[in-house]
Amino acid sequence: MIRIGISGWRYEGWRGGFYPEGLPQRRELAYAASRLPSIEINGSFYSLQRPEYYEAWYRETPPGFVFSVKGNRYISHVRRLRDVETPLANTFASGVFRLREKLGPFLWQFPPNLRYDRERFEAFFRMLPRDTEQAAALARRSSDWMKDRADWSVDEHRPLRHAVEVRHESFVDPSFVELLHGHDIAWVIADTAGKWPYKEDITADFVYIRLHGETELYASGYDEASLERWAARIRAWASGGEPPDAVKIAPEASPERRDRDVYCYFDNDYKVRAPFDAQTLMRILGLSWNPESVEPTAPRRSRRGTEARAPSN
Numbered sequence: 001m002i003r004i005g006i007s008g009w010r011y012e013g014w015r016g017g018f019y020p021e022g023l024p025q026r027r028e029l030a031y032a033a034s035r036l037p038s039i040e041i042n043g044s045f046y047s048l049q050r051p052e053y054y055e056a057w058y059r060e061t062p063p064g065f066v067f068s069v070k071g072n073r074y075i076s077h078v079r080r081l082r083d084v085e086t087p088l089a090n091t092f093a094s095g096v097f098r099l100r101e102k103l104g105p106f107l108w109q110f111p112p113n114l115r116y117d118r119e120r121f122e123a124f125f126r127m128l129p130r131d132t133e134q135a136a137a138l139a140r141r142s143s144d145w146m147k148d149r150a151d152w153s154v155d156e157h158r159p160l161r162h163a164v165e166v167r168h169e170s171f172v173d174p175s176f177v178e179l180l181h182g183h184d185i186a187w188v189i190a191d192t193a194g195k196w197p198y199k200e201d202i203t204a205d206f207v208y209i210r211l212h213g214e215t216e217l218y219a220s221g222y223d224e225a226s227l228e229r230w231a232a233r234i235r236a237w238a239s240g241g242e243p244p245d246a247v248k249i250a251p252e253a254s255p256e257r258r259d260r261d262v263y264c265y266f267d268n269d270y271k272v273r274a275p276f277d278a279q280t281l282m283r284i285l286g287l288s289w290n291p292e293s294v295e296p297t298a299p300r301r302s303r304r305g306t307e308a309r310a311p312s313n
Contacts, residue, residue: 002238003066003104004282005038006274007210007267017272033061036278037289038068040107040265044094045070051095051151058099062291066104068208068263069096077111081124086143088127092135093142093150105161105208105263107188112167112196116176125162125183132158163188163208163263167196174250177201181253193217200233200246202255207237209264211277221273222266224280230264231284238262 009032010025019028032039041057043049057067072091075084096103106128129135132154139152164180165188180187180203187201189209195217211230213220222230233243240257264281266274282289 002234002262002264002285002287003038004264004278004285004287005036005040005068005266006032006269006278007040007265008042008269009039011269011272013269013272014275018275029057030060032275033065034291035289036275036282037064037291038066038104038263038265040068040070040267042070044091044096045073045109048072048090048094049096050149051098054095054098058102061102064291065102066263067099067102068104068265069099069106071106071108073109076108076114080111080114081120084124085127085138086141089138089140089142090146092129093139093146093152095149095151097132097136097154098151100155101158103158103160105163105186105206107163107165107208109165109188110167114166115168116166116170116173118175118179121176122179122183125179125185128160128162128183128185130160132156132160135160161204161206162186163204163206165190165210167192169197172197172199172249174253177203177250177253180204193220198247199249200243201248201250201253202237202242202260205256205258206261206263207234209234209262211264211266211268213268218268219273221268222277222281224284227277227281227284231281234262234264234285 009029015023019031023031041049072087075081075087075091079087129138136152136154139150142150163186177187184204186204186206186208187199189198189200189207190196190212191198191210191214192212193215211222212218214222214226236243238260240259242255266278268274268277
């Protein structure tokens with residue numbers, strides 16, 4: 001399965017461009033989800049979300065849609081992976097299971113000034129739950145202050161996937177590739193206009209790509225020729241292979257040859273390129289997305305018995 005999408009969906013500059021004039025803000029997610037099959041949730045990076053928000057996002061998107069969830073920055077940027085078991089429990093208690101079958105990979109992004117420390121990362125990787133039951137068990141150990149806004153109920157057993165985006169040169173180390181392989185965690189293939197390390201090691205049973213801009217970080221778009229190159233790479237990864245010119249940390253480490261799911265998100269939003277680049281890449285790959293319309297459904301109640309409008313993301 002190849003899923004092409006965008007990072008976040010509420011950007012003022014998209015209104016009147018990607019979003020039609022007059023479209024109510026509350027309908028922006030539904031509109032984006034009618035054009036693209038997947039979106040990264042960014043709000044979860046900046047603050048813990050609430051069960052009723054995840055429930056609303058589930059109801060506003062069509063069958064077959066998938067969300068990736070960005071891990072909270074308190075874990076990655078503030079605590080920098082030190083003493084994070086409770087914050088991690090809070091993340092999984094915040095309502096992510098309300099996404100049900102639409103819950104995709106978790107993205108853990110680390111700051112540019114965080115260096116590679118094998119012991120610290122290995123301890124974190126061991127904490128990460130690999131299925132919904134493990135995640136629910138962890139969520140039950142969340143902070144007391146979460147008790148009125150937590151929901152760790154799981155509708156069914158599902159595996160969980162994790163991807164890591166690092167930005168310090170010290171991670172360009174075969175030891176880190178080995179560590180990711182051992183825990184089946186994806187190295188995020190991140191195009192950052194040359195600002196941070198770009199490598200294409202395949203370290204998990206899926207591939208996670210973030211396109212932040214080809215020549216200008218978070219702003220520049222991708223022309224047709226560039227998207228053709230990305231399409232060729234995605235086809236190779238999805239079919240179990242690698243591009244012949246793959247840029248790798250550990251060239252001798254050949255991943256197991258098997259079909260892989262690919263998640264590719266455009267994060268070059270400043271100049272309203274992300275959704276259009278995503279649609280163009282889908283066209284080049286021959287992918288279509290024609291979801292059924294979303295019918296209003298009765299919301300599940302949060303643990304407090306209230307329903308709130310989902311915030312901007």
